[in-house]
Amino acid sequence: MKRSLFFDIDGTLVSFTNHKIPESAIYGLTLAKENGADIYIATGRPYGLINNIEEIKHLVDGYITANGAYCFSGKQVISCCPIPxxxxxxxxxxxxxxxxxxxxxxxxxxxxxxxxxxxxxxxxxxxxxxxxxxxxxxxxxxxxxxxxxxxxxxxxxxxxxxxxxxxxxxxxxxxxxxxxxxKGVDKAKGMKDMIAWQGIPLSQTVAFGDGGNDLPMIREAKIGVVMGNASQTVKAAADHVTNTVDDDGLYQALKYLKVI
Structure with missing residues (x-):
């Protein structure tokens, strides 16, 4: 089955220790893309502050930014939700x-x-x-x-x-x-907006995260994967808990889910 993968950045894709994506994660995402997976970013960062994923930007199909407030794919704005x-x-x-x-x-x-x-x-x-x-x-x-x-x-x-x-x-x-x-704007809404626009069924979604702002997306996706560096509250919402971002957790999760 084709998978649509939604990734938080900080603490999930990128290490808090060295501010880099582990080589194992880059390799895993490259293989996932070759295997037909769609790859989306789902971050609390606004797009202008996404400065740490250069190695995988060519793999990304769309962005959920500012915790779901601004979502786009290529030059197409999918949703924009300002605060009153x-x-x-x-x-x-x-x-x-x-x-x-x-x-x-x-x-x-x-x-x-x-x-x-x-x-x-x-x-x-x-x-x-x-x-x-x-x-x-x-x-x-x-x-x-x-x-x-x-x-x-x-x-x-x-x-x-x-x-x-x-x-x-x-x-x-x-x-x-x-x-x-x-109100109502979070990563889960961003993910739902994205898959509705792309024509992706919820049944093929997998969300990866580690923070409190990832919880709505983790719960909404068909499969929610939580990193080992997450809190116990976030881990409790997971369908699968993997290793930490620094211990090849992302690569291991992709292997576990048979995405690669």
Whole structure:
């Protein structure tokens, strides 16, 4: 049976340790493509911050980005789901009031609002994103649809912010921040939008992930594969748990599923 494979990036395709795709994963994905599999990216990163999959970009059939808020294949935009602007301004007001940094992801631009050393460390050191586009003005980005907000907040601060909002959802795939998208917008929606546009039956979908934001996709896909570096909560949702990203987990999962 043909398989349509949906891959998270950080912690699934790419190591948090060296910010690279393991050679075994590159080899496995190449074989999967040769065997007729479709390959899709499903990430919390906006497309402009996808800087770590160059070795496999030629294999990718489509992208689910910003946790499902912006999905495309080639030059075809499949879905675009901005956050209501009153919710955006509410988060910005809380950023000013509470002093947290917040990445604002627009349809064209990205900016880090109220940047601070904590956000710098997370994005530049942990995620290897060096250009946070701090020169983009707030006025410029608020003239666009806002796809995602990423406040750098603790769980306690998150509990203070979310009751002030409506018509949004949040997910946390890194302990230091949350991603906020419009209500109902997550990786599962992105996957469903993608397969509907491509004419792919749900029965041939396999989703691979390791973070809390992967849970909707892991649960929705016919088969959900979770990496060994995931939390116990994420592993509990899996149909199959493989090794960590650094221990050839992706390659082993593709072998286990007989994709390669």
């Amino acid at each position: 602007m009153d919710q955006v301004t509410s988060v910005i007001e809380q950023s000013d009031k509470m002093g947290f940094a917040c990445m604002i992801v627009g349809e064209q631009d990205i900016m880090m609002y109220n940047n601070n050393p904590v956000a710098d460390h997370i994005f530049k050191d942990m995620l290897n994103v060096q250009d946070l586009q701090e020169s983009t003005s707030l006025q410029t980005i608020l003239g666009q649809g806002i796809l995602q907000l990423t406040p750098v907040v603790t769980p306690k601060e998150e509990q203070a912010i979310l009751p002030l909002l409506s018509n949004v959802i949040s997910s946390r795939w890194c302990p230091e921040f949350i991603d906020i998208t419009a």
